[in-house]
Amino acid sequence: MSLEMTSKKTESVTSEVSADASSPLRGRRGPKVTIQGYEGSFHQEAARQFFGKDVEVIPCATFREVVKIGANKKESDGAVMAIENSIAGSILPNYNLLQKSNLTIVGEVYLHIKQNLIVNQGVKLEDIKEVHSHTMALQQCYDYLDKYKWKLVETEDTALSAKHIYQHKSKHVAAIASKLAAELYGLNVIAPGIQTMKNNYTRFLILQREQNGSIEQANKASVNFVTDHSKGSLARVLGQIADGGINLSKLQSFPIPGSDFKYSFHADMEFETIEQFHKVIEAIKPSTVELKIYGVYKNGKTV
Numbered sequence: 001m002s003l004e005m006t007s008k009k010t011e012s013v014t015s016e017v018s019a020d021a022s023s024p025l026r027g028r029r030g031p032k033v034t035i036q037g038y039e040g041s042f043h044q045e046a047a048r049q050f051f052g053k054d055v056e057v058i059p060c061a062t063f064r065e066v067v068k069i070g071a072n073k074k075e076s077d078g079a080v081m082a083i084e085n086s087i088a089g090s091i092l093p094n095y096n097l098l099q100k101s102n103l104t105i106v107g108e109v110y111l112h113i114k115q116n117l118i119v120n121q122g123v124k125l126e127d128i129k130e131v132h133s134h135t136m137a138l139q140q141c142y143d144y145l146d147k148y149k150w151k152l153v154e155t156e157d158t159a160l161s162a163k164h165i166y167q168h169k170s171k172h173v174a175a176i177a178s179k180l181a182a183e184l185y186g187l188n189v190i191a192p193g194i195q196t197m198k199n200n201y202t203r204f205l206i207l208q209r210e211q212n213g214s215i216e217q218a219n220k221a222s223v224n225f226v227t228d229h230s231k232g233s234l235a236r237v238l239g240q241i242a243d244g245g246i247n248l249s250k251l252q253s254f255p256i257p258g259s260d261f262k263y264s265f266h267a268d269m270e271f272e273t274i275e276q277f278h279k280v281i282e283a284i285k286p287s288t289v290e291l292k293i294y295g296v297y298k299n300g301k302t303v
């Protein structure tokens with residue numbers, strides 16, 4: 001199998017889609033948020049799930065653009081950014097983007113992802129020579145794709161790949177995308193549900209410039225910390241988190257650039273009360289040399 005990048009092209013398709021009564025931005029016509037991808041992408045679905053159908057999305061070609069425009073007050077009210085998938089794993093560069101941005105995590109969405117092999121009407125399995133999709137979508141389908149000798153081509157997003165085969169009337173190219181994307185372009189789902197496992201979820205972070213609304217319902221937080229790198233320093237921090245009765249739902253390490261492989265840690269923590277979280281933060285402070293809270297929010301659910 002070969003992987004190749006297509007040239008990046010940016011289209012400005014803004015989909016206007018209405019706000020959930022519980023949305024922190026209710027009362028407005030709907031928030032305007034950046035997403036990675038275009039009409040019919042999974043990011044659009046995640047944005048609608050969190051903000052309601054009045055959300056207005058600003059499609060971006062790259063995650064860097066998502067964060068850059070998402071942080072710009074004049075252009076948007078925030079961003080929706082995928083951070084990990086249950087089959088393909090963490091999207092590591094996005095943690096880096098998060099670290100460099102001043103955006104706050106105000107929520108999360110776990111979206112059930114069903115990937116489909118999509119072709120133009122009349123195209124058969126044996127006609128396919130290439131399969132185009134977002135790298136994370138391709139990775140979610142490797143078990144299926146490994147059965148064929150197709151050339152795999154990475155693109156900006158799943159829906160755009162579907163649009164591309166429709167526009168080019170491709171006879172030898174298939175796309176991996178959602179059923180919604182197939183419907184949008186009148187394409188045929190030749191193989192449904194081709195992801196390696198049925199239980200396939202992508203976790204999306206909802207990012208805004210500041211905490212919007214109350215944090216009364218918050219039961220999760222994301223933090224980044226650096227220890228003094230002395231023996232047992234990470235174990236000390238982890239012990240204090242456990243002693244505080246907090247569930248560490250994720251721990252991810254990153255080399256600190258230019259530090260000869262010293263690491264910083266991203267931790268997602270689940271708690272019952274915000275006081276419990278603040279107490280643990282105070283307890284771990286002396287064992288860290290840097291500590292940044294990315295956001296305190298209500299956890300999402302895999303439904």
Ligand SMILES: O=C(O)C(=O)C[C@]1(C(=O)O)C=C[C@@H](O)C=C1
Nearest residue numbers: 041042043082134136157158202
């Ligand atoms: O291409 C899309 O539809 C996207 O929204 C991107 C993305 C990702 O970045 O992980 C979102 C969810 C799926 O896991 C596959 C791709």
